[in-house]
Amino acid sequence: xxxxxxVPKPAAPRVNPLQRIWLREIGMERLWMRPAPxxxxxxxxxxxxVSKAVLEAPGLAPAVLSPNAAPAxxxxxxxxxxxxxxxxxxxxxxxxxxxxxxxIPASILTRTGPPPRPVAKAAAEETAEAPRISVADAxxxxxxxxxxxxxxxxxxxxxxxxxxxxxxxQGATPTRWLVVGEAPGEQEDRQGHPFVGRSGxxxxxxxxxxxxxxxxxxxxxxxxxxxxxxxxxxxPEEIASCSPYLMRQIALLKPERILVLGRFAAQTxxxxxxxxxxxxxxxxxxxxxxGAQIPVIVSYHPAYLLRSPSEKARAWQDLKLASRMV
Ligand code: URA
Numbered sequence: 001x002x003x004x005x006x007v008p009k010p011a012a013p014r015v016n017p018l019q020r021i022w023l024r025e026i027g028m029e030r031l032w033m034r035p036a037p038x039x040x041x042x043x044x045x046x047x048x049x050v051s052k053a054v055l056e057a058p059g060l061a062p063a064v065l066s067p068n069a070a071p072a073x074x075x076x077x078x079x080x081x082x083x084x085x086x087x088x089x090x091x092x093x094x095x096x097x098x099x100x101x102x103x104i105p106a107s108i109l110t111r112t113g114p115p116p117r118p119v120a121k122a123a124a125e126e127t128a129e130a131p132r133i134s135v136a137d138a139x140x141x142x143x144x145x146x147x148x149x150x151x152x153x154x155x156x157x158x159x160x161x162x163x164x165x166x167x168x169x170q171g172a173t174p175t176r177w178l179v180v181g182e183a184p185g186e187q188e189d190r191q192g193h194p195f196v197g198r199s200g201x202x203x204x205x206x207x208x209x210x211x212x213x214x215x216x217x218x219x220x221x222x223x224x225x226x227x228x229x230x231x232x233x234x235x236p237e238e239i240a241s242c243s244p245y246l247m248r249q250i251a252l253l254k255p256e257r258i259l260v261l262g263r264f265a266a267q268t269x270x271x272x273x274x275x276x277x278x279x280x281x282x283x284x285x286x287x288x289x290x291g292a293q294i295p296v297i298v299s300y301h302p303a304y305l306l307r308s309p310s311e312k313a314r315a316w317q318d319l320k321l322a323s324r325m326v
Pocket of ligand 1: 183
């Protein structure tokens with residue numbers, strides 16, 4: 001019986017100075033001796049929203065709450081580590097034929113003419129990926145400015161592909177009221193600010209009627225920061241991707257109260273599938289992860305009020321309810 005023998009670890013690659021120059025000239029040095037990935041601006045992938053209410057929002061199956069597991073970090077090694085007992089870098093260069101030096105194409109090791117054209121550079125850059133962290137992790141300790149930068153650069157769901165602008169929100173800090181709508185529409189997507197179309201004009205008028213303004217008292221944002229194509233309803237996975245941003249906005253702005261506009265925003269924030277008729281007219285409490293309780297008032301979406309002006313009287317009652325609690 002033969003005992004299995006341990007497979008010897010491949011020798012760490014050695015590159016002599018001439019080979020190093022060639023590798024650099026043909027753009028393959030980075031493939032061979034991949035540097036540590038830059039940690040400055042990580043790409044973001046969706047993960048679990050932070051709010052219990054949001055976690056329990058209708059239609060949010062656990063599976064969609066973490067649709068993309070973050071890939072394992074890329075093993076890296078500094079150029080100095082390629083010889084001796086140092087950790088071998090991740091090799092992505094194919095061996096052309098056996099050379100005794102794993103990964104180095106024989107045509108490079110034996111070439112005597114001038115260095116070839118740098119054909120592999122683009123491939124090298126494509127494979128050098130930044131580490132990916134979740135939206136929730138990235139947002140967790142962000143300041144408001146950092147959070148805005150994250151939202152503007154976000155690629156966590158497919159909505160980033162069709163947007164002109166991600167719409168972070170706009171308004172007063174410190175913030176007395178946080179107004180939460182559904183998602184940017186066409187004008188908001190064009191201009192990068194929330195509620196700037198016809199709905200926004202009505203919203204500004206409604207706020208002015210109770211002495212509030214987005215310049216001095218109110219911060220306005222949406223559950224979803226990018227416009228869904230054709231203004232369709234956001235999908236559960238889009239809500240899951242975006243929710244950590246809203247929850248961090250709430251944690252940072254610490255509003256005295258939250259005015260939620262429309263069924264979609266109300267159901268998402270309060271984690272219910274109750275109708276808007278049953279949610280409005282009373283004060284709800286949003287428990288934050290920081291242990292605060294913020295009063296929440298639900299009202300009709302201004303776009304609905306534009307279509308159904310007779311409901312404005314009820315919206316007026318809602319605003320008075322919100323104002324009375326000051
Ligand atoms: N509708 C919304 O819900 N939000 C906006 O920002 C604009 C229109």
